[in-house]
Structure formats: C-alpha cells, structure tokens
Amino acid sequence: MAGNNPNSTPMNLTLKVWRQKNAKTQGQLVTYNVKEISPDMSFLEMFDVLNEDLLRQGQEPVAFDHDCREGICGMCSMYINGRAHGPEKGTTTCQLHMRKFKDGDTIVVEPWRANAFTVHKDLSTDRSALDRIQQAGGYVSVNTGGVPDANEIPIPKPIADKAFDAATCIQCGACVAACKNASAMLFLSAKVSQLALLPQGKVERKTRVENMLAQHDAEGFGSCTNIGACAAECPVGISLDNIAMLNREYISAKATSDNIG
Amino acid sequence: MSWFTKTFSSTIGRKLLVAITGLFLCSFLVVHLIGNLQLFSADEGVAFNAYTYFMTHNPVIRAMEIVLLLGFAFHIYEAVVITRRNQSARSVKYAVNRPEQNSNWSSRNMGLLGTVIFVFLLVHLYNFYFKLKFGEVSLDAAGNKNLYVIAVESFSHWWYVALYVISMIALAFHLIHGFQSAFQTLGLSHKKYTPAIKAFGYFFSIVVCAGFAAMPLYFFFLY
Numbered sequence: 232m233a234g235n236n237p238n239s240t241p242m243n244l245t246l247k248v249w250r251q252k253n254a255k256t257q258g259q260l261v262t263y264n265v266k267e268i269s270p271d272m273s274f275l276e277m278f279d280v281l282n283e284d285l286l287r288q289g290q291e292p293v294a295f296d297h298d299c300r301e302g303i304c305g306m307c308s309m310y311i312n313g314r315a316h317g318p319e320k321g322t323t324t325c326q327l328h329m330r331k332f333k334d335g336d337t338i339v340v341e342p343w344r345a346n347a348f349t350v351h352k353d354l355s356t357d358r359s360a361l362d363r364i365q366q367a368g369g370y371v372s373v374n375t376g377g378v379p380d381a382n383e384i385p386i387p388k389p390i391a392d393k394a395f396d397a398a399t400c401i402q403c404g405a406c407v408a409a410c411k412n413a414s415a416m417l418f419l420s421a422k423v424s425q426l427a428l429l430p431q432g433k434v435e436r437k438t439r440v441e442n443m444l445a446q447h448d449a450e451g452f453g454s455c456t457n458i459g460a461c462a463a464e465c466p467v468g469i470s471l472d473n474i475a476m477l478n479r480e481y482i483s484a485k486a487t488s489d490n491i492g
Numbered sequence: 493m494s495w496f497t498k499t500f501s502s503t504i505g506r507k508l509l510v511a512i513t514g515l516f517l518c519s520f521l522v523v524h525l526i527g528n529l530q531l532f533s534a535d536e537g538v539a540f541n542a543y544t545y546f547m548t549h550n551p552v553i554r555a556m557e558i559v560l561l562l563g564f565a566f567h568i569y570e571a572v573v574i575t576r577r578n579q580s581a582r583s584v585k586y587a588v589n590r591p592e593q594n595s596n597w598s599s600r601n602m603g604l605l606g607t608v609i610f611v612f613l614l615v616h617l618y619n620f621y622f623k624l625k626f627g628e629v630s631l632d633a634a635g636n637k638n639l640y641v642i643a644v645e646s647f648s649h650w651w652y653v654a655l656y657v658i659s660m661i662a663l664a665f666h667l668i669h670g671f672q673s674a675f676q677t678l679g680l681s682h683k684k685y686t687p688a689i690k691a692f693g694y695f696f697s698i699v700v701c702a703g704f705a706a707m708p709l710y711f712f713f714l715y
C-alpha cells in the first residue's frame with residue numbers, strides 16, 4: 232500500500248536543534264542530519280530516530296517533553312521553523328506528521344521562549360508557572376456532604392458547550408510561546424471562563440479572577456495586546472472570546488468584590 | 493497599594509486605560525477632522541480662522557483641551573509601560589520566528605506606530621499650536637489670527653507634506669488594529685456586534701486618516 236505512494240518516499244533532513252545542558256548554562260543551535268525519515272512518522276518519532284543515532288554515536292540524546300503522543304496531554308512543546316508546534320494549524324507536535332516537510336528541508340527546533348518558562352535542558356521547559364496560575368483559583372471549592380446527583384443543576388446546552396470548549400485547554404503553553412508579549416492570557420482566560428460559565432464556579436468567580444490574574448502577572452508573563460497569535464496557534468482552538476470574557480470578569484470583580492487590599 | 497491602584501497596575505488594568513483613552517482619542521479625531529474640513533472652503537481661510545478663534549476662546553473647548561492632554565498623556569504612558577513589560581517578558585528571542593503566519597503586522601507593531609504618531613504630534617503641535625499661542629501671527633480680513641496662512645506655507649514644502657502623509661498612514665494602521673482591539677479589551681465582544689465593530693473600525697481608520705492626509709496634499713498640489 233505504502234510502496235506506490237510517492238509521498239511515502241523516505242526523506243533526508245537537516246535539523247538545527249537547541250542544545251542546552253541545564254537552566255544555568257548557555258545553549259546553542261546544533262546541526263544534525265537525519266536519514267530515511269518516513270513521511271508517516273510523527274515529528275516526535277523523527278526525534279526518536281535522531282536520539283537513537285546520537286546514542287549509537289555515544290552522544291547525549293536531545294531532551295524533549297512528551298507523554299501521551301495523542302494530542303491530549305500538552306507536553307510536547309517544540310517551536311518548529313518559527314511556529315509553536317510547527318506549521319500545521321490546530322495540532323500538537325506529536326500529531327504533526329513528517330509528510331508536512333519535504334526531502335532536503337532544514338528544520339529549526341527551539342524550546343518555548345518566555346521568561347516565565349525556564350529551559351530545563353535542550354527542548355524541555357519548566358511550565359509550572361501555568362500550574363501556579365491554576366492553583367491560585369482555577370478550582371471549585373466543595374465542602375463535604377452527600378454526593379450531589381449528576382445533572383441536578385440545570386445548565387443550558389449552549390453554556391455547557393462554551394464551558395466545555397474552554398475546558399479543552401491542555402495547558403501546553405503554545406499560546407505563550409507564540410505570543411509576541413509572552414502573555415498567558417489565552418490559557419488564563421480558558422480556565423477562568425470554563426468555571427465562571429458554570430453555576431458551581433460562579434460562587435468563587437470574583438476571587439478566582441483576581442487571584443489568578445495576580446499570579447499570572449507575578450510569574451512575569453506579558454500583557455495581552457489582542458494580537459491573536461495565541462488563538463491561531465492553539466492546538467485545541469481556544470477562542471479569543473474567552474479573553475473578552477476574562478476582561479469582563481476582571482472588571483466586574485474589581486468593581487464589586489469585597490477585596491479592598 | 494489600594495485595590496484601586498492595584499487594579500490599574502495589573503496587566504489587564506493598564507490595558508483598560510489604554511483602551512478607554514484610545515477610544516476617547518478616536519472621538520477627538522472626529523471633531524478635529526470635521527473642524528479642519530473648513531480648510532477646503534475657498535474663502536482664503538476666513539471660515540477656518542473664525543473656527544480657530546472659537547476653538548481657542550470657548551471655555552468648554554478650553555476645558556476639553558486639558559482632558560485631551562490628559563488623554564494623550566495616559567494613553568502614551570500606559571502604552572509605553574505595557575510595551576516595555578511585554579518586551580522584557582521574553583529575553584531570549586527565537587532564532588527563527590514566523591509571526592506573519594499567525595497575526596497581522598499592525599497588531600504586533602503598535603508601539604512603533606504609536607512612536608511615529610508621537611513624533612508627528614510634537615512637530616504638529618509646535619508648528620500650529622505653539623505658533624498660534626506664543627508666536628507672531630498676522631490677522632486676516634475679519635481680524636482673526638490667520639492660522640490658514642501658516643497651513644498654506646507649511647504645506648508648500650514637500651518634506652512637510654510627506655511627514656504628514658506618512659504619519660497618517662501610521663495612524664491608520666494604529667487604528668485598524670486599535671479600534672476593534674479596544675472593544676475586546678473592554679470585554680465588549682459578542683457575535684452579534686463584533687463583526688460590525690471590526691468593519692466600522694476599518695472604515696473609520698481609513699476615512700479619518702485619508703481625510704487628514706487630504707489637507708496637506710490639497711495645499712501642495714491644488715492650492
């Protein structure tokens with residue numbers, strides 16, 4: 232089947248990969264050649280091939296984050312030829328296939344760049360700043376008591392859909408990586424909207440947005456200037472409408488919350 | 493810090509100030525454009541100079557001038573603070589970056605466009621505002637200060653006309669992104685209205701800036 236498909240001809244590629252020993256050292260782009268890459272491989276599988284070559288040559292393999300390889304965990308951060316997760320719209324790096332490239336291509340691969348994300352090693356970055364934003368208010372407090380019935384609280388379908396769309400954020404950080412301002416506002420807005428839309432989340436909506444934005448700013452992320460690169464690069468298609476909703480939540484919280492400190 | 497200063501020093505808070513002042517400045521542009529259209533009336537500046545007299549003597553306009561000055565000051569100050577913070581949020585840049593694949597040029601260059609507008613403002617205020625207030629200005633037939641001849645003289649130099657036209661192009665790009673962006677910043681986004689806001693913002697930016705640019709071009713080529 233694959234044999235007579237011209238697109239399945241193996242490719243030889245030149246990679247320029249960011250190599251950095253640890254957070255304290257300086258890094259640089261290092262050039263590698265990879266051969267016989269099948270167009271059906273994923274971008275990460277191509278990196279597996281590279282790493283096996285490096286191991287055979289007694290060199291240190293390239294460190295990169297990955298886990299599910301199914302586009303759901305958000306780990307596989309790579310800035311490929313100047314784009315977060317590479318050239319294809321709406322995909323993670325693990326879902327990017329080598330058929331998007333041509334034989335002889337040079338591909339530059341860098342880690343997410345933002346001062347709030349430090350490079351652990353090579354392409355692997357510390358994105359715990361996003362976790363801390365989430366911990367600052369991205370939850371619903373539940374006091375103990377009997378287990379409530381599912382569907383006990385009526386939620387209109389369109390609202391449930393919107394909340395679900397926001398909830399699909401996989402916390403990959405591509406929005407930060409692609410943003411000229413290294414702002415995490417698309418991520419933050421997805422988390423804030425998801426909860427503020429639902430009755431259970433409305434209880435804490437004011438403190439949530441105040442605390443989560445304060446954490447966002449304290450982590451050193453930039454401010455949103457409505458460029459829209461985030462939404463264009465987001466693998467799950469989180470929309471800019473969430474940022475407008477975040478702004479509304481923030482304005483109304485600041486105007487009416489009991490927090491005067 | 494009180495809740496109030498905290499609000500307006502957060503990333504969203506500062507943007508709110510930029511958006512509110514930005515839209516206020518847009519309303520100023522409309523008034524300024526409509527008034528200045530009198531430059532086109534073929535009466536050697538009598539109507540324009542009478543309008544200038546009104547604008548420099550009416551107490552309401554005098555008070556609004558202070559509000560306008562504050563509007564510019566806040567807009568520029570907050571925009572500069574935001575832009576600098578944003579630049580420092582990524583100290584190691586990408587070796588290869590293709591932002592043109594995911595966003596518009598004007599949206600990424602608001603600081604640059606704003607700086608062009610700022611330089612223009614200084615030249616513009618010096619040439620018209622300061623000359624009118626503190627300089628020696630001749631009087632026209634009706635006895636009003638003749639700002640019209642200053643315009644005629646200024647716009648007889650090609651480089652002056654070029655500065656104006658380039659600045660108005662920069663303003664147009666600033667507003668093509670800025671007008672609709674301000675609504676998004678204020679949280680005013682809705683599928684019923686946002687398409688109309690975007691279309692109007694585009695139309696507004698081009699018409700207003702073309703209107704201003706027409707003035708120097710008119711004096712240079714047709715007067």
Ligand code: HEM
Nearest residue numbers: 456510511514517518571602603606610670671673674677
């Ligand atoms: C007549 C003059 C001006 C008008 C009508 C105007 C209007 C606007 C508007 C409507 C916005 C959008 C606000 C938002 O996105 O929420 C904006 C943003 C901006 N303005 Fe202006 N502006 C003017 C002059 C200037 C000047 C002189 C500067 C700088 C020296 C400047 C710098 C900026 C910057 C950097 C932004 C982007 C800030 C951001 O998106 O967060 N502007 N402007």
Ligand code: SF4
Nearest residue numbers: 400401403404406465
């Ligand atoms: S908003 Fe999109 S790009 Fe940003 S972290 Fe969530 S899934 Fe990733």
Ligand code: FES
Nearest residue numbers: 300304305307325
């Ligand atoms: S490895 Fe899980 S999303 Fe790519």
